[in-house]
Amino acid sequence: MSEDMEGVRQALDRLRIRIDSIDDTILDLLNERLEIGREIGAVKEKAGLQVLDRSREKSIFDRLVARSEGRPVSDTLIHHLYGIVMAATREVQRSRTIAYLGPEATNTHIAALQQFDYAGQFVPRTTIADVFEEVEKGSCDYGVVPVENSLEGAVNHTLDLLFLSPLSICAETCLAISHDLLSRETDLASVSVVYSHPQALAQSRRWLAQNLPHARLVEMASTAAAARKAAMEPGAAAVAGSQAAAIYNLQVLASHIEDSGRNTTRFLVIGRDETRPTGSDKTTIMFVTAHVPGALFSGLKPLADLNINLVKLESRPTRQENWNYFFIADLEGHREDDLIREAIDRMRPNCLFLKTVGSYARCSF
Ligand SMILES: O=C(O)C(=O)C[C@]1(C(=O)O)C=C[C@@H](O)C=C1
Incomplete structure (x- = not known):
């Protein structure tokens, strides 16, 4: 090793010893924080208080952001790191x-x-x-x-x-x-069958037709199941997210093979909580109208009258009677907002059935 390289190695070793020591301290402090979290949990349980205290969390974020101003740990990083730390502290209070x-x-x-x-x-x-x-x-x-x-x-x-x-x-x-083509094979020419969830196959239709015109496309229950199958079978590939490549030890033969770059999926968290307003919320309602002309119009009219933005409207067969439908509407606002409450009250008499399925913070996409 040249003298220069030796110097570099020694400098790195010295600095890395300091990083190791800092990591040990961070870990010890995190463990101490979680222990205290557990004690807080016991106090709250006795007093019948909820684990989540958003205003306390906000004051912690605000204090830390101010403390780090002008230093390398940015506002975004503080929210990311401490978001995880606080979620872990909530988790020791009550496991979800x-x-x-x-x-x-x-x-x-x-x-x-x-x-x-x-x-x-x-x-x-x-x-x-x-x-x-x-x-x-x-x-x-x-x-x-x-x-x-x-x-x-x-x-x-x-x-x-x-x-x-x-x-x-x-x-x-x-x-x-984002969809990638994953396989044990190292080149496209060796791929004769492609597994994936029907939606992922549909979303990559154009790329697959152009690049693997002779491959058989086989539908699977999920992209992960497809990756697992491709990992076991020679000549097979899967359309799946790149995270699956690491899990199932596959090669990424092609990245971003989806036909459109704006492929986003929205997921719902279902449960029994009633979520508090955040200032940027959506309310989902489901309703059934009578099978008469103008029924949907009169059902929705209160929204227009009260100037409430209808973000989305879908219909589905009720399956209780042929050609009967229920509607799913996403409204801008929270069920505790006076306007939303008023709109739902006015809609109810115009519907055979109406339920509020939840109010929740809108995702930022
Ligand atoms: O201070 C509390 O009440 C805690 O439970 C601790 C803590 C935190 O991690 O700092 C965790 C959950 C609450 O939402 C607020 C803060």
Whole structure:
């Protein structure tokens, strides 16, 4: 080793010893923080107080941001890091179980981890109905399910289950979806079959037709199941997220093969919480109108009269009677807002059935 390199090595070693010592201190302090969190949890439980205290969390963020002003730990990094630390502190006070549409490494899993800051017990379930069931029977506190893709539209199964379920929507979270072609093979010419979830295949249709015109396309229950199958089979590939490549030890043969760059999926968190207003909220209602001319118009008229923005309107067959539909409307605002309350009160007499499924913070996509 040259003298220069030796000097570099020694300098790195010295600095890395300091980093190791800082990491040890950070870890010890984090453990101490969680221990204190547990004590706070015991005090709150005795007093019947909720674990989550948003105003306390906000004051912590504000204090830390001011303390770090002009220094390398930015505002964004503080929110990211301390968001995770506080989620972990809440988690030691009361562990949450979150069922999601699995298996592991699906987009729904990633969305669930993102929404709950990686804190909680995450339980994969095979179908959307199973996720609902876990939460309805109380084995899990929350469920995470896909509800809409920007290219493919609504996930009807989720809407149908929500219509019949007593659960509420507690939150929504959006994930930019990117599809990669993953395989054990190292070149496209060796790929004869491509596995994936029907939506992922549909979203990559053009790329697959151009680059793998002779490959057989086989639908699977999830992109993760497709990646697992591709990992076991020579000549096979999967359309899945790049996270699956690391999990199943696959090569990324092509990245971003989706037909449109604006592929985003919206997920719902379902549970029993009633979420407080944040100032940027949405309220989902479901309603059924009579089968007479103008019924939908008169159902929705109060929204127009009160100048409430209708973000989305979908319809689905009720399945109770042929050609009968229920409607799902997302309104801008919170169910505790006077205007939203008034609108729903005015809509109710014009509908055969109406329920508020939840008010929750809008995701920022
Ligand atoms: O101060 C509390 O009440 C805590 O439970 C601690 C803590 C935190 O991590 O700092 C965690 C949860 C609350 O939402 C607020 C703050």
